[in-house]
Amino acid sequence: MSAKKVTLRDIAEHLGVNTSTVSRALNPKTSKMLTAEQVRRVQEAADALGYVQNTMAYALKKGRSMTIGVIIPDLMNPVFPPILKGIMNYLNREAYTSIIAYSENDMELALTEIKRMKGRQVDGFILAGAFRDDFSVDYCVDNNIPAITVGRSVDKDVVDKIVIDNESGMQQMVEHLLELGHRRIALIAAPQNISDGYERYRAYLEQLESHGIEVDESLIVQAEAFSQDAGRKATGELLSRNVPFSAVIAANDLVALGCIEELERNGVHCPDDVSVIGFNNMPYLDQFRVPLTTIEIPRLRMGEKAARVILERLKKPEMPLQHIVLEPRLLVRSSTARCRDA
Amino acid sequence: MSAKKVTLRDIAEHLGVNTSTVSRALNPKTSKMLTAEQVRRVQEAADALGYVQNTMAYALKKGRSMTIGVIIPDLMNPVFPPILKGIMNYLNREAYTSIIAYSENDMELALTEIKRMKGRQVDGFILAGAFRDDFSVDYCVDNNIPAITVGRSVDKDVVDKIVIDNESGMQQMVEHLLELGHRRIALIAAPQNISDGYERYRAYLEQLESHGIEVDESLIVQAEAFSQDAGRKATGELLSRNVPFSAVIAANDLVALGCIEELERNGVHCPDDVSVIGFNNMPYLDQFRVPLTTIEIPRLRMGEKAARVILERLKKPEMPLQHIVLEPRLLVRSSTARCRDA
DNA sequence: GTGAAAGCGCTAACAC
DNA sequence: GTGTTAGCGCTTTCAC
Numbered sequence: 001m002s003a004k005k006v007t008l009r010d011i012a013e014h015l016g017v018n019t020s021t022v023s024r025a026l027n028p029k030t031s032k033m034l035t036a037e038q039v040r041r042v043q044e045a046a047d048a049l050g051y052v053q054n055t056m057a058y059a060l061k062k063g064r065s066m067t068i069g070v071i072i073p074d075l076m077n078p079v080f081p082p083i084l085k086g087i088m089n090y091l092n093r094e095a096y097t098s099i100i101a102y103s104e105n106d107m108e109l110a111l112t113e114i115k116r117m118k119g120r121q122v123d124g125f126i127l128a129g130a131f132r133d134d135f136s137v138d139y140c141v142d143n144n145i146p147a148i149t150v151g152r153s154v155d156k157d158v159v160d161k162i163v164i165d166n167e168s169g170m171q172q173m174v175e176h177l178l179e180l181g182h183r184r185i186a187l188i189a190a191p192q193n194i195s196d197g198y199e200r201y202r203a204y205l206e207q208l209e210s211h212g213i214e215v216d217e218s219l220i221v222q223a224e225a226f227s228q229d230a231g232r233k234a235t236g237e238l239l240s241r242n243v244p245f246s247a248v249i250a251a252n253d254l255v256a257l258g259c260i261e262e263l264e265r266n267g268v269h270c271p272d273d274v275s276v277i278g279f280n281n282m283p284y285l286d287q288f289r290v291p292l293t294t295i296e297i298p299r300l301r302m303g304e305k306a307a308r309v310i311l312e313r314l315k316k317p318e319m320p321l322q323h324i325v326l327e328p329r330l331l332v333r334s335s336t337a338r339c340r341d342a
Numbered sequence: 343m344s345a346k347k348v349t350l351r352d353i354a355e356h357l358g359v360n361t362s363t364v365s366r367a368l369n370p371k372t373s374k375m376l377t378a379e380q381v382r383r384v385q386e387a388a389d390a391l392g393y394v395q396n397t398m399a400y401a402l403k404k405g406r407s408m409t410i411g412v413i414i415p416d417l418m419n420p421v422f423p424p425i426l427k428g429i430m431n432y433l434n435r436e437a438y439t440s441i442i443a444y445s446e447n448d449m450e451l452a453l454t455e456i457k458r459m460k461g462r463q464v465d466g467f468i469l470a471g472a473f474r475d476d477f478s479v480d481y482c483v484d485n486n487i488p489a490i491t492v493g494r495s496v497d498k499d500v501v502d503k504i505v506i507d508n509e510s511g512m513q514q515m516v517e518h519l520l521e522l523g524h525r526r527i528a529l530i531a532a533p534q535n536i537s538d539g540y541e542r543y544r545a546y547l548e549q550l551e552s553h554g555i556e557v558d559e560s561l562i563v564q565a566e567a568f569s570q571d572a573g574r575k576a577t578g579e580l581l582s583r584n585v586p587f588s589a590v591i592a593a594n595d596l597v598a599l600g601c602i603e604e605l606e607r608n609g610v611h612c613p614d615d616v617s618v619i620g621f622n623n624m625p626y627l628d629q630f631r632v633p634l635t636t637i638e639i640p641r642l643r644m645g646e647k648a649a650r651v652i653l654e655r656l657k658k659p660e661m662p663l664q665h666i667v668l669e670p671r672l673l674v675r676s677s678t679a680r681c682r683d684a
Numbered sequence: 685g686t687g688a689a690a691g692c693g694c695t696a697a698c699a700c
Numbered sequence: 701g702t703g704t705t706a707g708c709g710c711t712t713t714c715a716c
Contacts, residue, residue, distance in 0.1 A: 007709055018687045023711060034685060052461040056407060057709035059398045060692050075423045076625070085417045097462065099441050102430070119394040120439065257629060283418070287599065289631050349693055360703050365695060376701060399693035402708050
């Protein structure tokens with residue numbers, strides 16, 4: 001078998017034609033310029049020699065790399081693989097390739113990766129870990145590189161975005177808890193510099209008010225990250241305040257898991273003493289020790305949509321800013337129960 | 343800010359020097375050819391103009407893309423993200439980029455992806471989903487593209503490999519169960535065309551024999567995949583045979599989870615009636631309803647090693663075939679208990 | 685319908 | 701120490 005790389009020239013020489021003929025024959029958009037016979041000959045030779053187009057040369061020539069850069073905060077957070085899969089599914093279908101990097105929730109690192117990918121001539125970016133004010137997004141905008149955020153979005157209206165309806169999610173959570181008779185509902189808020197964190201916090205305030213529940217500031221604690229550890233810590237703080245509560249809305253499932261752990265460590269049981277509700281419906285959650293009630297988000301579709309929109313954007317740079325909102329859905333399991341005092 | 347791409351030439355013109363001077367100044371390996379002053383000037387200009395090297399042009403010129411292709415079976419299987427992370431960590435540190443594709447456990451698809459990546463001039467491959475006899479691996483060998491398998495390996499000694507010691511893993515499992523008094527130990531074997539499946543099956547036979555337990559073929563069932571669903575099905579079959587058993591060794595954690603589910607559906611409780619043991623220690627397993635006893639494998643390190651070895655291979659094509667074996671470790675949780683009849 | 689030739693951005697002989 | 705130049709593999713305008 002061939003050890004050397006087979007190029008257009010190899011085929012051309014083999015056939016005694018010009019490289020441009022080969023190039024034209026192999027490209028469906030230009031092959032109609034040639035006789036069907038010629039096209040067939042070239043294609044056969046290409047197959048026989050094991051030709052594979054050199055994407056680098058193509059990219060250099062055309063100024064498009066058929067590559068999309070994807071930045072996610074963290075590979076280990078189970079929310080992201082399905083989003084990634086959605087992205088890759090769609091991109092593959094369109095003959096695009098994705099290149100992936102993680103930012104560890106660090107804007108500086110994100111920017112470094114973006115620059116690196118810019119060097120690789122990516123045609124656009126899908127950003128899954130943006131902050132509300134994010135200079136790595138600004139960099140894309142300033143450098144005229146198409147970008148879209150998926151999930152976490154930026155405040156400024158400068159790039160396309162795929163988001164989930166946090167207000168609706170929070171409404172479903174709050175109404176579920178109210179129906180169960182809960183009135184003292186604590187919130188472990190996510191970082192406020194992330195759109196999901198901020199929006200859910202705002203929505204929590206609104207929903208309580210619109211349902212006639214007075215907001216008690218001492219029931220709101222801040223998680224410093226979307227992690228189990230942060231959930232434990234925040235719950236510790238909540239507990240230390242010695243205010244009564246019968247339910248906790250957590251920033252996401254991981255935080256909820258940490259919350260339950262810390263509660264139990266203090267002899268407070270879920271859902272008997274306190275109901276806990278998460279967000280995201282991470283994989284296998286139904287099989288956990290305490291199957292979490294949570295909000296399911298359409299992760300695969302988020303990824304697919306993001307891929308679809310970024311490719312559209314590449315084709316139509318002047319298209320109006322896209323702002324796609326996906327609906328989340330309450331999933332009731334057994335971490336929430338009727339309020340004892342109700 | 344700049345909308346256009348900044349090239350070497352832009353910097354050269356801006357400074358009134360030749361592009362080669364700029365090229366040399368920006369490359370640490372050649373910058374010593376120039377005066378320190380010159381290097382400084384160039385670097386400043388590059389920063390000021392926002393220069394980012396065009397990796398495509400570099401790759402085309404050098405014939406190396408600084409890219410490694412990574413093929414995994416499935417993004418959603420929680421075993422792979424940590425391996426990926428290990429790979430990406432190491433590769434990034436060495437200024438390499440990874441491009442990832444999934445094969446859905448389909449050799450044909452894997453080959454398609456490999457060809458696509460070959461077109462992108464990847465310098466080598468890390469294959470995480472190989473079969474024991476795998477023509478996509480052969481393709482790499484035939485085409486002289488460096489490749490390494492991580493985890494699942496091929497039978498032929500043709501590429502470097504990172505594996506875990508399945509024999510040791512099985513020994514730890516069997517000895518643990520024997521200590522608990524189990525004698526009727528069933529096996530839900532993984533697909534036999536995958537090295538891990540085959541090796542664990544062989545090791546199961548050996549370990550039972552070397553501990554003086556007679557192998558009962560009716561205690562061995564075949565899972566058709568490394569999935570929860572396959573675990574359920576296989577367990578159903580095992581149950582239908584109506585042979586007594588007090589412990590099950592599952593192909594992996596997912597299969598074990600499916601097994602437990604099916605057992606309970608039939609009124610058999612874990613670990614009270616039957617002990618179940620998994621493999622891999624997937625994330626969050628300790629928090630599941632039945633915290634699985636399992637074998638922990640060093641996934642992050644597997645990824646890092648694979649990345650390290652493939653880069654070594656690139657540097658030293660003549661280096662002897664690497665065969666690195668990593669040790670797994672038994673993690674006792676509560677899906678295994680003393681045998682009731684013991 | 686096909687060939688010739690230029691050039692994408694970069695590096696590395698080879699000059700001087 | 702720095703400039704000149706060729707060429708990596710491809711597409712595409714311009715000839716014919």
